Amino acid sequence: MQRSFRLFSFINSNRDKVCEILNKPYSGHKAAPTVSKKPVDPRRIFKVYRFGGIASKEKPQVMNYDLDISTCGRMVLDALIKLKDMDPTLVFRRSCREGICGSCAINLQGSNCLACITAIPPDKTINIYPIPHMYVIRDLVVDMTHFFEVYNNLRPYLVRRDAGPLGKFQYAQSIQDNAKLVGLYECVLCACCSTACPSYWWNGRRFYGPASLLHAYRWIVDSRDEDTEQRLFELRDDFRAFRCHTILNCTLACPKGLHPGFVIAKLKRLIAGLDKKPPPEIDTMKFSSSGS
Amino acid sequence: MAFYCCGRLGNTSLLGNLAKFRTALGSATYAQAAAVPKITFKKFEPPKEEHHDIRNERLNRPLSPHLTIYKFQITSVLSITHRTAGIILTGYATALGLGALVLPHDISHYVTMIEGLNLSPATIFLAKALIAAPFGYHFANGIRHLYWDTAKGLTIKEVYSTGYAMLGAAVAITLFLAAL
Numbered sequence: 001m002q003r004s005f006r007l008f009s010f011i012n013s014n015r016d017k018v019c020e021i022l023n024k025p026y027s028g029h030k031a032a033p034t035v036s037k038k039p040v041d042p043r044r045i046f047k048v049y050r051f052g053g054i055a056s057k058e059k060p061q062v063m064n065y066d067l068d069i070s071t072c073g074r075m076v077l078d079a080l081i082k083l084k085d086m087d088p089t090l091v092f093r094r095s096c097r098e099g100i101c102g103s104c105a106i107n108l109q110g111s112n113c114l115a116c117i118t119a120i121p122p123d124k125t126i127n128i129y130p131i132p133h134m135y136v137i138r139d140l141v142v143d144m145t146h147f148f149e150v151y152n153n154l155r156p157y158l159v160r161r162d163a164g165p166l167g168k169f170q171y172a173q174s175i176q177d178n179a180k181l182v183g184l185y186e187c188v189l190c191a192c193c194s195t196a197c198p199s200y201w202w203n204g205r206r207f208y209g210p211a212s213l214l215h216a217y218r219w220i221v222d223s224r225d226e227d228t229e230q231r232l233f234e235l236r237d238d239f240r241a242f243r244c245h246t247i248l249n250c251t252l253a254c255p256k257g258l259h260p261g262f263v264i265a266k267l268k269r270l271i272a273g274l275d276k277k278p279p280p281e282i283d284t285m286k287f288s289s290s291g292s
Numbered sequence: 293m294a295f296y297c298c299g300r301l302g303n304t305s306l307l308g309n310l311a312k313f314r315t316a317l318g319s320a321t322y323a324q325a326a327a328v329p330k331i332t333f334k335k336f337e338p339p340k341e342e343h344h345d346i347r348n349e350r351l352n353r354p355l356s357p358h359l360t361i362y363k364f365q366i367t368s369v370l371s372i373t374h375r376t377a378g379i380i381l382t383g384y385a386t387a388l389g390l391g392a393l394v395l396p397h398d399i400s401h402y403v404t405m406i407e408g409l410n411l412s413p414a415t416i417f418l419a420k421a422l423i424a425a426p427f428g429y430h431f432a433n434g435i436r437h438l439y440w441d442t443a444k445g446l447t448i449k450e451v452y453s454t455g456y457a458m459l460g461a462a463v464a465i466t467l468f469l470a471a472l
Binding site for chain 1: 344345348354355363365367371442448
């Protein structure tokens with residue numbers, strides 16, 4: 001469902017133009033799951049992927065758990081916690097329970113999602129697997145080191161040519177320039193999109209994946225960042241960005257409603273030189289003299 | 293603290309003899325137990341650089357299932373079909389090229405051979421449709437891909453609608469080619 005957001009209202013001459021930008025909904029669209037009218041039996045079977053870890057010397061298997069979901073909260077994470085009450089050896093990552101930390105990414109009924117913000121689907125059997133094509137540490141916990149290493153390598157911070165006194169003044173950014181970051185800064189690095197991409201499955205070591213590419217674009221398109229040329233040069237490769245074949249599984253998987261597929265298409269145009277990053281609308285160093 | 297005071301007291305009068313006696317007996321082991329625990333220092337060695345895959349292979353960690361469990365969605369299915377159609381078309385090109393190179397007769401000979409089979413027009417139409425299907429699909433989806441390269445038409449709604457439109461166009465192209 002596409003909703004438009006009015007972040008704030010203000011009175012000035014370019015009000016309509018800016019409001020239009022802020023009213024722009026996320027490009028990602030999630031079709032609302034159809035809610036059947038007849039009541040579904042709350043007693044469900046949870047088929048959960050289990051693996052005891054490398055020390056246990058056992059093979060991965062799928063265990064069945066019977067759970068009455070009327071005894072637990074609405075979300076899959078609530079069900080997992082209830083299952084952990086039943087079987088304390090079940091292990092999964094979780095932290096914020098509100099879809100902002102990105103810890104609880106799982107594969108539910110074949111698609112990736114965040115367990116804490118995904119309602120238990122109205123099916124009799126619920127399949128829970130770890131996010132695909134990642135090394136499993138234990139049960140639903142996977143090794144995310146490479147995913148974060150790639151993210152760190154793209155220098156996810158502002159780079160300015162003359163790094164003056166940091167923290168002395170704010171870098172000025174117009175409202176339109178800030179609005180360009182909407183749909184980019186909300187990414188929580190849950191890896192739902194990257195692990196949904198078949199190209200990332202086969203080329204995971206050299207292809208950056210939709211999550212990192214979304215962040216690469218976020219730093220390139222930020223008007224306050226001055227290292228655009230170097231950032232684009234680092235991406236000019238056969239593998240880093242161009243292993244994306246517009247499969248678009250990433251956008252379907254994103255639990256925050258972001259649109260990595262669209263962003264990567266824009267990024268590819270920037271890398272190829274077909275598009276140029278526009279200069280900042282207002283002088284970024286505007287507040288340097290006054291200071292505060 | 294109390295023990296220390298006892299020691300102090302021991303420097304004077306007869307209580308001191310008592311303290312000295314106790315000190316001589318138990319102070320050695322008691323002092324060691326109450327003192328700082330044994331600390332060994334090791335020189336810091338940064339963790340050795342190891343490739344992600346090599347490290348996980350060494351640890352014998354299994355890979356989480358992917359193709360076997362992931363949902364087939366219209367996006368991925370249309371994409372892999374595009375790739376498969378492309379491979380089939382490459383097969384056609386290779387077959388035609390190699391055939392032209394190594395086969396003894398002219399192409400008209402083989403056309404006559406197929407005509408000689410006396411297949412019904414329906415069978416011929418079906419065969420032509422099957423052969424033209426990869427071309428029709430790859431052509432229509434190729435245009436969709438080129439449209440995506442302009443960074444347009446990438447919202448999920450548009451992906452679905454252009455997807456269905458593309459399937460219709462693919463069928464139309466296939467039927468057109470089969471009718472030739």
